[in-house]
C-alpha cells in the first residue's frame with residue numbers, strides 16, 4: 728500500500744469515527760433530554776412556586792387517617808372512599824377493638840366486618856375488599872404490606888391513589904396521591920388544564936412536581952382544599968398564599 732492510500736484510509740477511518748461519535752451524541756441527547764415546550768417550562772416554574780408557597784403555609788403535614796401499622800392504613804384508605812377521614816378514624820377503633828390483629832381480621836366473616844364498617848358507606852364492597860386483602864397479606868406476603876407499587880395494586884380494593892399513599896406515607900417513596908382535593912386544586916391553579924381523570928392528573932403532576940416533594944405536596948393540597956380553596960363554598964382567594972400566581976381556572 729502506498730503512503731498516499733494509507734493516508735486516505737486513515738482519513739476515512741477518522742471521518743467514520745466522527746460520524747459515529749456524532750450519532751452517539753445525538754442518541755444520548757435525545758435519550759436524556761426530551762424537549763420541554765415553553766408552556767411546560769412555565770407550568771414547571773409555576774409548580775415549583777406553588778410547592779414552596781404551600782410548604783411555608785403548611786410546614787407540618789401528615790396523613791389525616793390515623794394508623795400505627797401499615798396494614799391498618801390499607802384498611803383505612805379503603806374505608807375512606809366516599810367517606811370522611813374523621814369518620815374512618817372513629818369506625819376503625821370499633822373494628823380493631825373486635826379484631827386487634829391482621830390475622831384476626833383475616834379470619835373474620837365479611838358479614839361481621841360489614842356490620843362494623845357500615846357507617847362509612849358502601850359497606851358490602853368495603854368489607855369484602857378488606858377481608859380479601861387481609862387474607863392475601865397473610866397467605867402471600869407473610870403478614871407484611873408489600874413495598875412495591877405493582878404488588879400493592881394487585882391487592883383487592885387498592886387503586887393507584889391508595890398505592891401511592893402507602894408508598895409515600897409508609898415507605899417514604901415518591902408519590903402523587905390524586906384525591907378529589909388534589910384534582911380540584913391543580914385544575915384551578917393551572918397546573919393541569921381541565922383534566923379530571925385521576926391517573927391522567929397523576930401522570931401530569933409527575934412531570935411537574937419534584938419526586939421528593941410529591942407526597943407532602945399532596946397532603947398540603949388536602950389542607951389547602953379544606954381551609955382555603957374549598958369545594959362547597961366559593962374559595963377564599965383573598966387570603967390564599969398563592970393568590971398572585973394562581974390561574975383561578977373556573978373561579
Ligand code: SF4
Nearest residue numbers: 956962964967970973
Ligand atoms: S387563589 Fe383561589 S382558586 Fe387559586 S388556589 Fe387560592 S383559593 Fe384556590
